[in-house]
Amino acid sequence: GAVVSQHPSWVICKSGTSVKIECRSLDFQATTMFWYRQFPKQSLMLMATSNEGSKATYEQGVEKDKFLINHASLTLSTLTVTSAHPEDSSFYICSAVTGGENTIYFGEGSWLTVV
């Protein structure tokens, strides 16, 4: 299947700092990518839809000024967690939509720990 890569796989940052997570579609172009958050033993919760060349669409309850999303090219979307706090610690996962049949593939996820 198609390959979606996330970087970094895990990151530890200090409270109050910002951290950026990258999501790349390696073998296809994705006009749409999605960002999810997953807490331990829970399902995936959609945070936002990232659209190439336009502003992201955020789900209800997700602070757009805290979770900055940039989709500057057809193969890259970035999620920046600004002024991170311990409660932002979570597993963040992106997905990308292939062309044609619009199949959705996920990245490997990024573990964020805020200390």
Added chain:
Amino acid sequence: GENVEQHPSTLSVQEGDSAVIKCTYSDSASNYFPWYKQELGKGPQLIIDIRSNVGEKKDQRIAVTLNKTAKHFSLHITETQPEDSAVYFCAASRGDEKLTFGTGTRLTIIP
């Protein structure tokens, strides 16, 4: 909005036996139903999907069935192996590519 329910939440199966996970959805406009396997600490891996124009799809030991009238779909894994142990998520989408996930099923294959 869409609501997807998934059962059971945990499932233990003897190696070699079959496993069945069931999901129901609420939005009759949903037309895409993927299944994902998630191993500990990793992102979800697409294992099979089905669209509303078919009732069943099979890929080796994995099959998915869809009943649009009843709004439910199921994952069937035959001849289970230890490496099938993972958390499985069903999802539904109405074609806008936004997935609504079920709550997950932790499948354990007993050797």
